[in-house]
Amino acid sequence: MYRSHHIEKLMQTSSWIRKMFEEGIELKKQYGEENVFDFSLGNPITEPPQAFFDKLKEIADNPVxxxxxxxxxxxxxxxxxxxxxxxxxxxxxxxxxxxxxxxxxxxxxxxxxxxxxxxxxxxxxxxxxxxxxxxxxxxxxxxxxxxxxxxxxxxxxxxxxxxxxxxxxxxxxxxxxxxxxxxxxxxxxxxxxxxxxxxxxxxxxxxxxxxxxxxxxxxxxxxxxxxxxxxxxxxxxxxxxxxxxxxxxxxxxxxxxxxxxxxxxxxxxxxxxxxxxxxxxxxxxxxxxxxxxxxVSESVNIEEYKEKRDLLYNGLLDAGFTAYKPQGAFYIFVKSPIKNEIKMIEHLKKYNILAVPGVGFGKRGYFRLSYAVKKDVVVKSLPLFKKAMEELHFIK
Ligand SMILES: Cc1ncc(COP(=O)(O)O)c(C=O)c1O
CATH class of the missing domain: 3.40.640.10 (Type I PLP-dependent aspartate aminotransferase-like (Major domain))
Known part of the structure; x- marks a missing residue:
């Protein structure tokens, strides 16, 4: 046995976020990075502010x-x-x-x-x-x-x-x-x-x-x-x-x-x-x-996140989805148009869109999209969200 029963049990209930992220890696291999719309992980893609690099250099240049x-x-x-x-x-x-x-x-x-x-x-x-x-x-x-x-x-x-x-x-x-x-x-x-x-x-x-x-x-x-x-x-x-x-x-x-x-x-x-x-x-x-x-008082450019929030939120509404308008952070929690959001997640995957089901957060009937992604990912995904909504009847 290479792990405890306890860890085995925990890992079985482990994060949907990681699961979707890993599926994303597979899809990217298959279809190419630019054709996969991975909204699964809250991993910021913007770079740290210049002050971070300046201070890092200062520490390296002046060893104490x-x-x-x-x-x-x-x-x-x-x-x-x-x-x-x-x-x-x-x-x-x-x-x-x-x-x-x-x-x-x-x-x-x-x-x-x-x-x-x-x-x-x-x-x-x-x-x-x-x-x-x-x-x-x-x-x-x-x-x-x-x-x-x-x-x-x-x-x-x-x-x-x-x-x-x-x-x-x-x-x-x-x-x-x-x-x-x-x-x-x-x-x-x-x-x-x-x-x-x-x-x-x-x-x-x-x-x-x-x-x-x-x-x-x-x-x-x-x-x-x-x-x-x-x-x-x-x-x-x-x-x-x-x-x-x-x-x-x-x-x-x-x-x-x-x-x-x-x-x-x-x-x-x-x-x-x-x-x-x-x-x-x-x-x-x-x-x-x-x-x-x-x-401590610095931050990345919040306007960049706001722009993506607006694009994604408005695009989703336009496609016919219902979602809570985020007031902060970089996630949108979208109401699944069908009751079982895991089926909805599978449906979205057919359009190379990756999202995390609400069950992963203890709330069924929703899915989460993280817009800590490039703007291009949001822009190119919107017609696909629309298509996925129009083709809901394909869900078995
Ligand atoms: C609500 C919440 N709390 C805590 C954390 C963990 O953050 P940290 O990377 O600082 O450990 C996260 C990371 O996604 C989070 O979303």
Whole structure:
């Protein structure tokens, strides 16, 4: 046996996103790269901003002894200070370097947090549709991911949430701007959510944390802004990374910020630094931390994503599809014109279009398109979406 039964089981339920991505590679071999419309993966194709390359060169040209050694597990103080200064402005509150921990991407941050908070059998609640990896992150720490469904606007029923809270409830993972819908939760929604969590916290006698997962925070359109959850709830841990906003997904740099008024925050941070170490991350990569010092406030060109959002969204409506208009991130969640979206995905594949079924995000009847692709891919795919819609009767 070359793997555990547990990993075997997890891999069987593993990501549709990867599955479609791999099918895309096969299709590209068969039909040529330019004839395949691969909307499966949220892998940014824009290059990082020039400031990234300038700083990288500066670090290489001016070596400072000791830069590449082990460091405190929480990360470089100089980097954490810059991150704290940026978010003090962004959140309009006083955040200190000691509230920040540098991590191996947002994924690393979420795992560090869960490792620190979770006892076996604890429950973590998230709202469908959701980023499929959460299920595996929960499993890493023997927790149960409980998924609460949502309405047509992707708002969960907060009265049901109230009923779901029990002594095992440890945290809510919230993601906004949202993968897979591009939704931004409203300030009013956050206030109602906090009211439910405060009541739940009082009832079960221990805090229910919000882990707010915001790697798309800077990718917003039409003047929308992601709410600042720190303003509403002190048991919040903010998570982000530069995978998406600086197109640095392969470099694995992110961070978590603990609310400045979180009770026991010093002890909590010491424990998170320990978790970073024993999970095997030890610390976030040193060069990337130095880079963050200069580019924490930068982003890729959001207008490019907006242009593709508009093209794809309008094109889909024109073809007869119904979709949620994304307010941020770079995904569109489209209602499948037939009930079984897996059949719809198979149908789209006949036109060399690759999409991810809603089942992969815990929401049947939809499919996700990632427009982190070249504009040309969007433009050339639109007549094919139209054709696929006209030829729905071919679906058996
Ligand atoms: C909602 C969400 N959270 C977390 C991540 C992981 O990001 P990172 O590359 O920073 O680990 C992703 C990546 O796609 C994501 O979509």
């Amino acid at each position: 002894p000791g830069t590449h050694r082990y460091m405190p597990n929480q990360g470089l103080y100089s980097t954490r200070s810059k991150v704290a200064a940026y978010y003090s402005k962004e959140f309009d509150m006083n955040i200190n370097a000691d509230d920040v921990i540098m991590t191996v991407g947002a994924a690393g941050a979420i795992n560090v947090i869960l490792k620190t908070f979770i006892d076996p059998a604890n429950e973590i609640i998230t709202f469908a549709p959701y980023f499929a990896e959460y299920k595996f992150y929960a499993d890493n720490h023997q927790a149960r991911l409980i998924v609460l469904g949502s309405d047509d606007e992707f708002n969960p029923d907060l009265e049901r949430l109230r009923d779901m809270i029990n002594p095992e409830t440890a945290a809510i993972i919230l993601n906004s701007p949202h993968n897979p819908t591009g939704k931004i939760y409203s300030e009013d929604f956050i206030k109602e959510l906090v009211e439910v969590l405060e009541e739940g916290t009082a009832r079960i006698g221990r805090p229910i944390y919000i882990i707010t997962d915001e790697p798309y925070r800077k990718i917003v359109y039409d003047g929308y802004q992601n709410p600042v959850i720190f303003k509403h709830y002190k048991y919040t841990i903010f998570v982000t990374s530069h995978s998406k906003d600086l197109s640095l997904a392969g470099e694995r740099i992110g961070y978590a910020i603990v609310h400045p008024n979180m009770p026991f925050k010093e002890k909590l941070m010491t424990s998170m630094a320990f978790s970073n170490r024993i999970l095997g991350f030890v610390n976030a990569p040193a060069i990337m931390q130095l880079l963050v010092e200069d580019i």
